[in-house]
Amino acid sequence: MKRENPNKSKGNMETGGVRAKKHLGQHFLKDEAIAEKIGDTLTLEGYKNVLEIGPGMGVLTKYLIQKDIEVIAMDLDTESIAYLEANYPEKNLKIVEADFLKFDLSQLFGAEQFAITGNFPYNISTQIVFKMLEWKEQIPEFTGMFQKEVAQRICEKEGSKAYGILSVLAQAFYDAEYLFTVPPSVFNPPPKVDSGVLRLRRKENISLPCDEKMLYKVVKTAFQQRRKTLRNSLKSFNLSDKIKEDAIFDQRPEQLSVPQFIALTQKLENDAI
Structure with missing residues (x-):
């Protein structure tokens, strides 16, 4: 000992x-x-x-x-x-x-x-x-x-x-x-x-199809204003007019599953390119 x-x-x-x-x-x-x-x-x-x-x-x-x-x-x-x-x-x-x-x-x-x-x-x-x-x-x-x-x-x-x-x-x-x-x-x-x-x-595979730090940022930003739709709570990401049309932004953060949050992060990464 x-x-x-x-x-x-x-x-x-x-x-x-x-x-x-x-x-x-x-x-x-x-x-x-x-x-x-x-x-x-x-x-x-x-x-x-x-x-x-x-x-x-x-x-x-x-x-x-x-x-x-x-x-x-x-x-x-x-x-x-x-x-x-x-x-x-x-x-x-x-x-x-x-x-x-x-x-x-x-x-x-x-x-x-x-x-x-x-x-x-x-x-x-x-x-x-x-x-x-x-x-x-x-x-x-x-x-x-x-x-x-x-x-x-x-x-x-x-x-x-x-x-x-x-x-x-x-x-x-x-x-x-x-x-x-x-x-x-x-x-x-x-x-x-x-x-x-x-x-x-x-999980057997913990590698994400998105940037991990970006996922953390998206999740934390969304839940800081959990009563708002994602279109409003994620304004700081400078969303393009095109991505704002995606139906996922009509939802509130508590409605999204974990895979949906990962998919959302991918959308935001692609929108920023």
Whole structure:
């Protein structure tokens, strides 16, 4: 077992636990059955490495390290790091004290494929997904627990008010599945909302027939004014009179499927030529 930052203090190990910190969005899962169930959301197909984000006191970690995989548990909380070091000496576990959002993920498993899982802090959960998408070529699977409405939004299909930027961009590269709901009572301290567990499995072919940055720009611009038709919300793209005649511009962003957003991006690229 390896610690990334050995000079940090050991926290309050005498208490036998870790204090949940509001500024880190910590809600520690205390239900063993649910922890095991989250661990089993990983299919372990196409990879042997797993990164767990926000392990806390290791309630999920203990089920991950029972599998035939290499696990890295990453946490920003010094107390959590100290607790994990003292209680989980397994050889297939490496403990890293770091901020996932700022960390260079190439330092974890090199060029090898790896999955991500965890009981994600609510306050950075959407940022975790966006960073995961930046590393999608190395991440065939992503599972874990979010605030319920965020998990549902990621997995939502067109035609719903919950369908948005996160839905389109995640589903452009991954098949999304909402798995189950978790009540507040199984956490310490309990959050004020239900949680939801999802699984994203990377599509076999994630190469797009359009520019990826352009797709991001189109999706974000469209949903910033989601009540308007695309003809109005995408004015900043300097649409030609000819392309404005396309019926797709009569629709609102939540009406477009992911393939339609990709097709729309292609139309805009061609219009700009």
